Amino acid sequence: MSAPAPSAERHVDAFADLRRGYNRPMRLIYAPAIAMLLLNAACPGPAGTDTDGTEGTEGTDGTDGTATTSNGSVPTESSDATSVPTMGDPTETSVGPTTDGGDGNLEIAIVGEGTVAADPPGQTCTEAACAYDVPAGPVSLTAAPSAGNRFAGWSGDCSGAELTTEVVVETTASCTATFEPLPQGALPASIRASREIVRVPADDAPPSDSETTLAIDTAVALTGVQWAVFAADDGSEIATADTAEYVFTCPDGRRDYDVRATITDGQVQSTLFERRLVTCVPPRSDAGRTVHTADIGQASYFQNGEIGGVKVQPGDLVRISGQASSDFAFFNFQGTAEAPIHIINEGAVSNDDTSWLMHLINCQHVIIDGKGADDVEYGFKLTNTGAGGQAVFVRNYTQGGNTNTGSTDIEIFGVEIADGPDSGFRIWNGGSDEFNADNWTFENLRLHHNYVHDVLTEGFYVGYYTDSIEQQPPPYPIEGAKVYRNRVENSGWDGMQFGSCRSGLEVHDNVVTASGLANEPNQRSSLQWNPGNSGAAYNNRFIGGVGVDLQIGCTGGDTKMYGNVFVHSDGGFYLHAGQADAPRYWLFANSVATPNAAGLRINMNSAPGNCGAGAPLSEMHYASNLLVGSVEQSWEFAAGDADTAGWTLAPNLAWTADPAELCLDEALAPTCSDSAALAGGGAALADLGLTAADLPGGHFVDIDGRVLAGPSNFGAHQAATP
Structure with missing residues (x-):
């Protein structure tokens, strides 16, 4: 006034x-x-x-x-x-x-x-x-x-x-x-959370269970930090702060959250972003729930949804303790979306040298929570040095009084699988007369913060390997699967394999090292993206595979793969692209090291799954990739041919000399500011027919967690700082 x-x-x-x-x-x-x-x-x-x-x-x-x-x-x-x-x-x-x-x-x-x-x-x-x-x-x-x-x-x-x-x-x-x-700059910094698994508040739990401290790891003297926390499912803003460190408290209800931080040293500013950095899960306290207890040293085979003869109801808490060397299984435990059944470790729980290390059969709306104790990083440890059997297997079938009901809405975290007799995580069903693609969908699978190592076959095997119409009864699909922040080391077959994940699949921020060690033909990919998938794989690190870095089968919808690092494998990307009514592919801003063939090989005659041979792809966008190896071609046809006039196949940077001459370290991250990988020349998102809103979380983020306008440079480290 x-x-x-x-x-x-x-x-x-x-x-x-x-x-x-x-x-x-x-x-x-x-x-x-x-x-x-x-x-x-x-x-x-x-x-x-x-x-x-x-x-x-x-x-x-x-x-x-x-x-x-x-x-x-x-x-x-x-x-x-x-x-x-x-x-x-x-x-x-x-x-x-x-x-x-x-x-x-x-x-x-x-x-x-x-x-x-x-x-x-x-x-x-x-x-x-x-x-x-x-x-x-x-x-x-x-x-x-x-x-x-x-x-x-x-x-x-x-x-x-x-x-x-x-x-x-x-x-x-x-x-x-x-x-x-402030001009945008690449300040060397990253976001850190004091804990990534945080609890929904409860009256009988300490407030610290529901809190995580968000901070910036950097040697730069910052003059300002702005925090924003978003719900990962719909992007809604949940909280903001402008302090150097921010204590975020989980709201009520299970949910996972993205975190964005805009930082400045007074001269430039950088924006950092971490997808699903914080996952809020139910309390580890009783929180007014009915509690069931079981020592698996005494009994570990739980049928008909019962513990000790008592039916576990939706919303109940099951506390598991002890060590066993016997089959460990949950049959027909069925919660609801509003009241899932919560199974949590009490101290260190282990199961050794048995065929069924942990099976979930006919289970719905169940949480396996291995973060019940602060002093145990992985509360459930499953090992078997012998041959045969599986570690974690989610499936469905009828056995005696355990009626086949179909599996859905499973969340598993805090599990370590060591010396597995087969795959680490196997989540699929081959189809049955009762439950198949015509009448059932497995929804909302969430696998995160797990550790799989030294298994004989796949580290993660999610979804049936094919959606072929020849498969009868057809296996049911998985929708809305999120697989993030897991570690896989030393797998005999593929590091990670996904199939029949029809929509909403996100695979991000995982680290996979030394896959395909058994050198089994067609089982040697760092990442195998099998028929029927639709979704995105981004900001993952695949290191030291034996076979090809990435094998993509006939997909069931749009596929976006960006910001990934694939290093020290024998080959680059292999795409089975002969398909009818083809979806769209985006392969951009990835770093691929030591391929013995072209960075991308496209087989137009290969038609696995429901694909029809010879049909052209509807869209292909392959650009801004950094390819370091023994050949100069950024891509080639492995078989067949196609009209590529409407495809995006450039620009990509192919390099056959010593990576050090390009100022690249072993992970293909630039080590000097004048690296040719950072000299521009990459494709803008608009060149690929995309906007940031088309990407998970609504941001284009490189593997170092920096928010950028688009892949203007080459490789996964789009704005690396020396």
């Missing part, structure tokens, strides 16, 4: 007189030179000296000597940062607060995003223009840039680039503070 007009006529628009060309008397001086100016006024200088003495006083042209500066921000090195943008049409400038209270008039204009505090009168200007009546004498002005901006400098009757300046007002003064957006 404007202050009442003073007795002398005063226009509400503080700049109206300037627009009419009227220049009111004004004296702006350095405070230490007051005596000298008074002397000049009393004793006029030689001819040519203004009666105000302003030309006889050094620096009163408003650019060199109209103000003094004190502690503030470091001036920017960019000439653009210290220049003053031209203000728009003054007639469109609205004036903010005005005050009475003095015989001087101070006018402040703000260009950009920020505020200016004036003392006197002890007020802060937050609008484009403000006018204050102040006592004659010195006035301190302090600029404060808004988040994501920096102070560019003062102009008008003030000058300099320090945040704080002082202007002496005798009658009228006018100063402009200019702010500009």
